[in-house]
């Protein structure tokens with residue numbers, strides 16, 4: 023962790039009244055380092071300071087431009103709808119003394135700062151259908167508010183981020199290099215990768231490429247990226263650094279991956295990984311309440327494919343990182359990425375067994391909107 027002296031240097035360049043002495047590590051992100059800083063005066067706004075992982079986000083200037091563009095767009099939508107408070111419902115980046123929205127310190131690290139949204143909560147494991155429903159509404163509304171930004175306009179911060187063919191290629195390269203001699207010990211996991219590899223390439227099939235629209239999506243719709251208020255109502259979608267073009271089913275799938283699972287992403291005891299179907303139903307209801315306003319039929323049909331793909335892709339990414347020697351995701355102990363991969367593969371197996379019924383739930387729900395229009 024960075025020394026407080028360096029944080030003091032960093033903070034002095036942002037237009038804020040942050041109390042450097044109050045800094046504490048915050049959140050459960052796997053990539054960046056986040057700190058909560060209190061305001062020097064009681065009652066003033068608090069701040070979130072983030073050190074951006076520059077190895078992964080190599081173009082911080084363009085990343086920041088994206089975040090500015092997206093947050094301004096979302097705020098203007100909320101003003102236009104006249105129903106909410108843009109300052110509470112959208113993250114607000116804080117400018118620096120040179121009127122940029124990031125700062126590079128003397129060590130070469132990049133930082134950004136937001137207002138902290140007080141009286142909000144996020145959940146790593148969803149507890150109630152109401153929370154799931156609210157999460158669905160939040161991500162559906164998020165996609166809807168961005169639906170008028172044409173594809174191709176947002177900078178591709180991490181190329182091929184959700185391209186499973188690229189992720190499988192990265193895994194093959196890791197296997198070839200076997201940098202830490204771990205390949206022999208993951209034969210069972212590699213077998214699962216192979217078993218599903220072909221069907222997971224649905225989004226690369228020519229028919230899907232021709233019919234599915236690329237839209238500006240969130241690309242990291244873990245449930246803990248929705249902040250809920252004290253009444254468990256969705257307030258703000260956070261973690262906007264991977265907002266890029268993609269298929270809506272990717273966001274749907276990443277949300278389902280974290281919502282339907284009765285336990286955490288990295289559960290060691292696979293028997294504890296169960297599907298909580300009432301939470302799935304509630305998420306679908308909330309999501310389609312908003313997303314039925316713009317989804318095409320092919321997109322509706324693709325949602326379940328996203329729900330299978332995202333845990334699979336996540337497992338492939340965790341496994342690749344394990345083989346590479348844990349160079350990408352932060353780990354808490356040796357073997358953590360392998361444990362995460364196993365948990366995600368387990369989820370894939372269970373989702374696969376239930377996919378037909380889940381797809382039917384989606385179709386029934388969308389039908390209720392179609393019927394309601396006449």
Ligand code: GN1
Pocket residue numbers: 050051052053054078241242244261264287336
């Ligand atoms: C990373 O840092 P965090 O937790 O927001 C990752 C996501 C993964 C997620 C898995 C840039 O997100 O893609 O889905 O971990 N972000 C990046 O929990 O790779």
Ligand code: MG
Pocket residue numbers: 242261264
């Ligand atoms: Mg993220």
